Amino acid sequence: MSNVQTILIKSSDPDIAKLASVALNDAEDYRLVFCEDDRTAIRRMDEVQANLLLYDHLGPVPDHQSALMHCRLARSTCARIILFDLAHEAEGIALSERAAAFLFLKKPLDQAQLRVAAKRALEQVELSRRHRMLSRELKLSLDDDIFMRTADSSVQGGYSQFERLVYVSSKMADLVNEARIAAKTNMPVLIQGDTGTGKELLARAIHFNSTRRNSPMHVQNCGGIADVVLQSELFGHLRGAFPGAISDRLGLFRAADGGTIFLDEVSETSPQFQVALLRFLQEGEVKPLGSDQMLHSDVRIIAASNKSIEKMVEQGSFRRDLFYRLRGFQLHVPALAERPEDIPFLTSFFVEKYAGVVGRRVLGVTSEALRYLEAYRYPGNVRELETEVQRMVAVAEQGGYIALRHLSDRISRTPIKEEGAGGFVPMGDTLKDMVESLEKAILVQALDRSHWNQSKVAQDLGLSRVGLANKIKRYELRRERR
Template sequence: MSHTQTVLVKSTDTSVIQAASTALSELDGYRLIYCEDDKSASSRLDELKIDLIFYDLDPKNFGPDNALTQSRLSHAACSRIVVCSNAEMADGARVCEDTASYLYLIKPLAEKQIRMAVKRALEHAELSRRHRLLSRELKLSLDEDMFGKTESGSVQGGVSRFERLVYASSKMAEVVAEAKVAATTDMPVLIRGATGTGKELLARAIHFNSNRANSPMHSQNCGGVSDDALYSELFGHVRGGFPGAIADRLGLFRAADGGTVFLDEVSEVSPQFQVALLRFLQEGEVKPLGSDKTLNSDVRIIAASNRSIEEMVEKGQFRRDLYYRLKGFQLELPALKDRKEDIPVLTNFFVEKYAGVVGRRVLGVTTEVLNKLENFPFPGNVRELETEVQRLVAVAEQGGYIALRHLSEKISNAPTPNDESTDFMPSGATLKEKVESLEQAILTQSLTACHWNQSKVADELGISRVGLANKIKRYGLRKG
């Protein structure tokens, strides 16, 4: 196996867990992630690149929002294997068929059986993926001018991934390379990046590629939270520790013992809370609010900020000693406008993601659309691009292409460096003549760009083919 395959094992049966862990070893290229219920399994699907779900069926707790059904809709490339008891065979067969799972296995499980079934399921998934891409490339080869000479989603590759982070730029490759090194250590990590660049995705990728992967990871946004509330969330409190404390709270530091705590917007904590955080990083001690007892917790801290903490230190707004504690590794996520090479691969990734969710089959994204997206500043970064693509998929026609007319107004009206319309002055004396001159120029440009493929031009301009033919005749346009 050329690269690591991630298998999500959803089970509470110790015999199933033991058999899977023995059969699918790290030496053979497998990484196992364990979940006890559908809620945590669904979270892992959104946090990691899961290649296969090994799902132990419990018919009594198999609701409509189960992770297996969700994966079929939103993670179509993920393989599925159902495990059931002999008494549940009928349910297992039905669930296997309903969720398009590769097969179902009957307990007790043999290690060789698991190893072979998983290997065949992953091979089948890879062949299906290549078939889809080759079929798509065959279809798009007829439309080279519309989609460019190379397809970023080709079988040959060109797209890199770090769990749910997708990229093609050298800037992101450098960040991910350092993040992978950080993942092999227990040192704190400080991530800086503008809102929407993917700081939490990077933090989760680091956690799930560390030796803490099968321990909890909890997140806390520190922005706009009072000291008492933040202390209670992280360190916990005891009943009666303050007015309104009607029950004990464990606190995230103790809840994530052995795992990771992600602190977003850490730059916003008060100077007083910075002292408590520094003490925890130094000693690993947790003293719940209202308690005299000091406990210990072993967690790794990954912090993030959209501000430069280094500049805040120089201005006396952030403790220097805490800053040095947090930045065991310091990673800088570039804004999307500074890594435009990632926009096409992210666009295709989000198209595949949302086309599956809404049940639409989108054939592709035109070069003109990608050009518009690549030259839009995206102040909201990747998050804003994802929202735009989600809307594009929703408004695109079933089985059609995403074209310029589908873009939101703010993006379609934004100027691009290749936009020649600002230099064009229509000829004619009257308004009618000027409009006709402009229409003729647009038609000529589109027909030339599409090598006089009138179906493409009509689709791109949002008019019927008959209407286009009438305009060609009216203006006396000829193929050059």
């Protein structure tokens, strides 16, 4: 980054322009840009990447036409100094409050004073820039720390990870593949799935695998929040836009410029909000409440819902055009009960995590306890499993295993099926014989379970119909009729 700082001077008064150029032109490495009116200043502000706005207040200008207010809302990192004379004192002071100015100076100006004020303002700009950068780096390095630790254990644990998402099931693997593709684009993503399935974790993983990873991801929950509050949180507002709006607010869309916004529970939004969100998705434009000025923002939207948006569209309670826009990529996170293969791996992942947190040594989970954990249906999905493991780790004996007696009643009461490949005892002396006896037993069980629906069995076991028929012939399997 160059050290040249750009100062934008908005004044139609030639004396001010002259004084500023003398005061600011000598020692420091400043680039001075002069504009006579607000409109030009608004246009030039971004073009020249102004770091300081010197704003000569010569009389009332409506907020939405004021370069000062524009700076406050759309280029908040640029410091603002206001100049006014005695005749405009009250107005000028109020304005400097409203525009969150660094300082106001009364005219006639003193060269030395202006020089010092500008220098201090620019130092402050630089300090807050560094502060933002360091906070971001700190956050990234904390996250890295978590990823490193989990990435290590994933090698031992035999599971895959997408950032902090742990899985082995093919359903999750397919989802992660799609999510990786989505991450490389700028398109909106709609993530659906039951509560606790990991939608937010997936959204974070997408953000961290996108080119926006060095900018923030902001999370906004759209449920249980008044519409006007939600709109002002996201789009910002001008002071006085609604009762209680006592000062201007920037809004997440502007604050997250260059980053990602995660809209949780997007199903809960009002029709007005849906219109505003659609406008952003179509034009990239946001309009703060109470303002008629359109601002631009480069933000990637990831939305999540645990209600079916399709159904809501059918029922007319969600805009169809918004749904089409939101689902640039449409991802569905399967319920945990639909991917029971993940349960043992998630369990040991959480055991390790919570044993580490409370500094306890837990050897693992007994296979009996695991069978109950695998059989339970988890209405609260991964979150429920995680809380269960957290509790089990706390009650398990130091240095011992987590056993059946440590499980919650609702889980240890789950009926257990006594079947499954685990129950087979292979017959025969050679490996070939044993494998064949196992194959035969699996076929018998699958055929019985489906009442000899051979297409289903072939599909379930990944065989062709002909392949299955050959095996039935070879093992001389017959349907037993009662």
